[in-house]
Every structure is written in structure tokens, then in C-alpha cells.
Amino acid sequence: MFSFLKINRNIRSIRRYWNIVRVLSQYGFDNALEMLGLSDVAARGRHLFKRGALDLSRYTSAERMRMALEELGPTFVKLGQILSTRPDIIPAPFVVEFEKLQDHVASFSFDDLRDQIESELGASVEELFEVIDHVPLAAASIAQVHRARLKGGEEVVVKVRRPGVVKLVESDISAMMALAQLAERHISGSELYEPVAVMREFARTIRREMDFSREGHTIEKFRDNFKSTHWMHFPHVYWSHSSRGVLTMEYIDGIKVSDLASLQKAGLDRKVIAQRGADAFLEMVLKHGFFHGDPHPGNVFILPENRICLLDYGIVGRIDESLTSFLSDIIIAIVNRDMDQVISLLLFAGDISDSLDIRSLKRDLSHFVDGYYEVPLSDIEVGRMLLEFIEIITLYNIRIQPDLMLLAKSLVIVEGMGRSLNPDFDMVEHVRPFMEKALRRKMSPKNIYKDLSMVLSSYSSLARNLPRDLKEIINRLNRNKFKIDLEHRGLDKFNADFDRSMNRLSSSLILAALIIGSSIIMQTEKGPQFLGFPVLAFMGYVVAGLLGLWLVYAIIRSGRM
Template structure:
């Protein structure tokens, strides 16, 4: 029974694989797929998606637009993947970032009967024992879940977030296919090696699996609530643990005004400048004090409550800054303000990973130019978004991989700064940032911090001294037994080997065609054997086969785009 279930899953995966490749072919990415060496599926899909007015119109768009359209057509997993890629300016050109930022995961709502079944299955009780009322029409729908308004038995308003049935299996199948394509891309497309497609898909898998588990989001809500328990300017929705689980999350219903609804905010008597300041302070506290921050504070996720109190919704995407990365970021900002090129260069190299050491002289020159661009600019005129974008461009230029959480932070700060400037044209994120930087700088001089640093260093040296004799003994033992191995990795040869293999096959094929032509010509000179209209049948047949094979070879070369 288990083998039959696995066989059915594999058959569905193959059908989905063909659908994905067919959609990519439909939008003009056939040449890329040809390089992945999956000829059978690609050829079958090419026959299906070979033409059509809509297809020809789509192929006239730019590659970035075509890829976005393909992702929208392929559904939730690929839309989520595109949204993740839109946060990675370190690996994608600006036009792709712009297009992927337009991806929306709005889907038709799940029928209420399935929602009813999902809630009762997860919470283990009939619906009437859980809620006095549950709206049949959802407040919002997305690729992974939809949200319904409800009332508890005591009359309190709540929002119930329910995961779409079977979405976990759909995403799991797509993730397996994405991982397969990533491995093929890494093997057959050396130019993509520096972007590490496999690691990118693994990062996406971790992200989407966290988002699928509402228990994790509930714990995150509780952590944020604890962090801001004493803050009167920021509110975190209450999570009802007894009415939540892996596929259902019940939260306090927030009755407020969207931060983007400026007219309603003014009519309600709110000071927009105060709202901007509260929102910025809340985000910076999350980042620099707690090390856990909301990763997607766009206007649809921010509400203003009486006070004014700012409230963020949807904690499915969060970023984390550990102590090391947090202080590296602060040191980096201080280095820019102090015009310390050496310090900024060192911190850039420490904060990311790279395949090859960049030319230090070139990196210092670029860093120096970057600092000069901001050194003479008044603090109130510095745009955090521009500064972070320029900083990320340096990472990209020198192939230094940026920590994913740092990219989430950059996006969150840029988004919040944009909201702040819409609320208050004089808003300045850097001005809000400076007090936090000074606070952290003072914190590093306290006895408790210095004692912890000293304790960490002592622990590292203690671990080194404990492990060093054993590691040296293991190394010497392997050398004595001739078991010491050195692994060498060649890069960039896979494509060369593939191209040489294709060239040798074409050369062999050409020689076969030449042999047929020469042999047929010799037979034509001999007046023996069966003939038709005075021509030897074997000679005529040889010419025909040579012509067919020659035409087939010419078409194959033309289709490859390499004459």
C-alpha cells in the first residue's frame, strides 16, 4: 500500500514537473531549459506549448516580466519563491526585483465547508463550542491561508487564520521539483554557481515551512507581546493558545485604521508625524534591542489604534539578528559616520561569505567612494533606503553573499521609511536610528557586557586547547596510514565537457553523413544491382538517408542557437 501511494505521488510529481517546464517554455525560457539536460520532458512540453497568439504576445515582454507571469501561472509556491527573490537584490538585477515585488498571492477563497472541517479537525471540538459566530466570507485570502472574522463564546471579536487544505502537499511537491532544478542549474550552468541555487531553495524551504506552521507564528506573537509588554505606543495582537494549532491561529481582532488611509487618520484627529515616529521606534526596538523583528511591515500590515498606538499584523515573516550581526551592523554605521574606510571594509568582509577573496585595493576604493557620497550630506537628508541599496550593491559587485536576515532588515527599513515619509515629509529614519546606536555603543562598555565577552573568548580558547591535541593526533595517524585525502573541486568544467561532448557527437554524425555520400557516389559509378530509372537503388537510398540526416543535423544546430 505504501509503495502504491509513493508511486501515485511520483506520477503526480512527474505531471507537475511537465507542467512547470511547459509553462517556462511557454514564456520563452526554452534555451535555458535545454542547458539543463532534461530533453525528454522538455521535448514533450515543447510540442504542447509551441505557439498561440497569447504565447507570442507574452514572449514579446522582457525576461523579467515573462518570469513573473510564469510564476503567477504556476501558483502559490512559485509566487512565494518570487516574493523571496524580491528581497534579494544581491543576486537579482533591479528589473527582476521590481517585477517580483508586484507578485500578489491572492487566490479564490476555500469553500466554507472545508474551512469548517479544518477547524474542527485541528481543535478537536464542534465549531459551536469554539465560537459563537464565524463569518462564512473571509476577510482576506492568500496562497497559504485565509482569515475569517469570528466571535468567542464571551462575545470578544477575533480573527481566525486557517491554512488551506492540502497546501502542504502541493508546496512539498513543488519544493522537490525546485530543488531538482536547482541541482541541475548548479551542475550545468556554471554562471549561476556564485548564486548557489541549491542553498537559495533550501533557504526558501525553511522560510515556507515556518510560514506553514501556525504554532510557530503563535509563539512568535507571544515573544513580541512579551518584548513590548511595557510599551504604550506599540500593540501586539493577543494569541488565543487554546483556539490555535498547526493549521489554525486565533488572534485578537484589531479595530483600527490602516496606516495608509491618511484621510481617515486626519478625520480621527491623529497626528501623522507621531504615528510615523511610533512606527519607526517600534521597528528599531525590534531590530536593535530585541533582535527579533517584523519582516514585512507594509502598509496593509500596519494599523493605528487610539492613543495613537501602532499595531503590526501578520507575523509569518520575521527576521533575527544575533548579537554578533547586530553589533557588526552598528559598527558598520559608525564606520560610515566616522569615514573609517578600513573599518567599513573589514566589516563588509566579516559580515558575508565569498567564494574568492576580492581585490582589497578595489574594495577599499569603492568603499571610500561610498562613504564620500554620504559624508557631507546633512543627517536629515540621508535616505536609509538609498544608503542600504548602495551598500548592498557593494556586496553584489564583489560577490560577497549577504546574510538573509540582513536583506529582510533592509527591506523592512526601506518600507518603514517610505511609510514614514508619506505620513510626515520631514521624517528621517537615520535621526531615529542614532539614539539606538549610541545606546548600544554605551552598552558595550558596561562591566556585564565586557565580562560576557571575556567569558566567550575564554570558552573559545578552552575549546581550542581541548580539541587541538586530538585533532593533531588524528591528522598524524591518517598521514602514517596513507589515508590523508585532499578534495579538489573543479569549477566551470562541466559546461565545457558538455559542449565538447555535443561537438564530438555532431562531428561523428557529420562523418557518418560524409561516409554515406561517398559510399553512395561510388555505388552510382558501378552498374550492378537493382536500379530505378537507370540509378542504382542502394546509391539512391544512401543519398536519401544522408539528406535526411544532414537536414536533421542542420535543424538541431540552428535550434541550439550556436552556428
């Protein structure tokens, strides 16, 4: 039974894999397929996959890739959205295009909704809800949301996972992982970007997003972090009506933060809202190390008394103590214009390449700092400054943690909302007290003692393990069991091309032998005759002709004459 299910899953993955190849070829990415070692597939695609009326010359490669992701469906749209927060991995034009990706999907029927709810919660819709709207409030690639009322009269929203989306996503992940492995195997320099590791991280992210029970626990964690902050509100989760595929939450009747006219009409204070929003986000980052990763205006509602409520907790970021310390040290070094310290921190915290040009990096960072020299603090956009800093270091292939990228993007959104609510909004003034607290905490005797203890513990562990490790290496050398594994990159494509050339050469030799042998038999005029010619010679010529036609067709189809 399990073997049969596994075979079915593998067949689905293979079908999806070929569909991905078809779409990439359709949008003109044959060169990318060839780089992945799929030159035969790319050549076949040029002849078999029709591109229709699409004029590829009108679009940039980034635009074509965005359109390809949209055609491939929800999993690839999610991948593009996540990659749009990773300028350290993809070029700037692709970041801009991927930011445009949206979920354009039709809502599924109420009958499917009913089946999903009853399957997940083990009871009928009539038993669970007094009423539930048939028309969804919103529909996305993974789920759709309906308004409802519980038996006790509570107004709620029900988030229901789309039928079949788990199988589709798993199939897509298998195909994506296969392509990522091909990229690491065939594309020189891809190890710097670790495509397989990126795909594993994406798989973890989207699987967490499809598990609505995780989102429910995330909401409760945020509520617990802000339990003493009366002006922050988080939706109540009804666990009796929730599962991994269904999430029932309190209905929030508020005003979108971007609806300035309604805020004004309701008598709400936009300046207070901007201040509280900035303080809440900075507290998430610098105090709790756990922040909302998608705070766009559609996910921020304002309630009476200028209270703030956040929605959609599918994407969250985590900033641990070491990353918080790194941010503090970077900011101090930039303020002091100490580029040597900035570079030292980057070398310590980031993944760097062996070819890093430190002198050029120092020059570009100095120009970056000079650009903000004597600029009034109120005119500095902290989020964009952080993005500009990240853009510089990614030019030198210095990779930093994905959560820092997500933080920079989120900070830009929060700062933009603050300035739209209050034109005099100054993020620097909000950041300063949090940074001062972080620095005092870092320089406190307790923290210094903790750091010293960790350093001493590390050296103590090294001192204990070093003799044993050296002894193990010497023993392996003495037993001739010391091995060094060497990995050759890019040889698979060479081997495939070499095998193909040898096959063609062998076919050519057989073709020549058939022609020569048939000609010799033709001269002997012995054996059975057909129309006055020896039958064996006639058959040899026919086979040689067919083999020659096949060989010419194969060469033309490959696109390499």
C-alpha cells in the same frame, strides 16, 4: 502503503517539473534551460510548447520572469517575493519586478472552509463558533481569513489554510530543488550564490509560514517582548480554536496607518504615531533582535489613544548579537570615514570571492560616504542609505546575511510611513539613542570581559585540538589513506554533448555500411528477387533510408545543424 505514497509524490513532482520547464520555455527562457543541461528539453520546447499570442520582444527578461512566476502559482510567487529582498543574489531589474508580485487567487468555497476547520479542530463549525462569515475578509495563496464570533461573544478572525496547498508546495519545492542542483552542477560560478542553500532556506521559510501554530507563538513572543509598552497591542490568540492549519485571533477594529484622513477625523496624533512606530521597530531590532519582517501599511492598524497594532506575523527577521555589533561597528566606521575599517569588517562578516577588487571597493565606498557629507541629518533616509550601501557591496559579490536584507527593506517601509504621517519625521534622531545604548553595552566591562573569555576559550580549544589533528593527518599519509576530492564543474554538459555526437557518428557509420552492403548485394544479383532486385539489397536501402531520415530529424530538432 508508504512506498505507494512515495511513488505518487514522485509522480506529482515529475509532472510539476515538466510544467515548470514548459512555462519557462513559453516565456522565452530556452537559453536558461540549456545552461541547466536541459538542451534537449529546450529544443523540444521550441517545437512543442506554443507561446500563443505573447510577443516576447515587448518585455524585458525580468518582466517575463515575473509573468512566468505568476503563472506557475503561489509557491513561485512566494519565491519571487522573498528574492525581491535579496539584491545580493538577483540583479536590480529583477528585484524591481519581483516586488510587484502579488497573490491573485480566487477564494475557496465555504464548504471547503468547513471541511478544513472540522478536520483541523476535530469539531463542527456550529460547535466552535456562534457565527462565521461566509465571505472572506481576504484571500491569499496559502490561506484566507474570515470574521467570526465565538460562543462566548468574542469577535475574532479565523485564518484557514487553503485545501491542498501543502501538497502543492511540497511538489514545487522538489522541482525547485532539482533545478537548483542542476544550476550548481552546470552553471559556472553558481557556487557563489549557493542556489541549493537558497532553496533550502526558502523551503524552511514557506513551511514555517504554512504552520499557523508558529505564527501564534510568534505573536505571543512579540507581546512578551513589549509587555511593559502600553501603546503596543498584539492580537490575542485563541489556542482552543487554533492548530497548524487554523489560527483564531482577536478581531482588530482599527484604522490603517495609511488612512490619514480617518486618523485625523478620529483625533489621533500622527506625530506621536510616527514616533512610536519608529521606536517600536528599532526596539525590535536593536534590543530584542526579533522584528516584524512585513510592516507594510496594510499590516499596521492604529487603535484609540495612538496605540499601534501589527498584523500578519508570517515573516519575521532575527538579528543576533554578532550582527548587531557588526551594524554598530559599520556605522561608526562610516561616520569616521574609515574605509579601511569598513572593508575589514566586510571581509570578516561576509562571504567574499577570491577575485575581490579591494581598491575599487574602497573607492566606491568613499564616494558613497562623500555623497552624505554635510547633508543635514533630517534629510538622511536611513533605510535607503542602508540599501545603497548593500547595493555597493553586492556589486563586488560580497554576500551578507538574508536577515540584514530583510531589515533594510523593512526599515525603508517604516521610515516611509513615518514621513507620510509626519513630514518632519527624522529617523536619525530615533536611531541615535538606540545606537548609543548599543555602544555603551558593547564597551561595558562586562561585555569586554565576555569577548575576551570567548577569544581565550577559542584559542584554548585550538591549542588542544591541533596536535591531535596533525597526528591524524600524518597517520593518514603514512597509511596512504589521505584523499583529496576534486569536483569538476561543467563537465556533465560536455559529456552529454560528446555522447550525443558519438551516437550520431555511430548511426552515420551504420548508415554508410548499410548503403555500401546493399550496393554490393545489388551487383551480385543473387538470392530472392523482388521486381528484378535482390530482396536483401532492397531491405538494406529501406532501413538505411529510415535511419537517415531519423538522423536528419534529430539534428534539425536539436537546433544545431
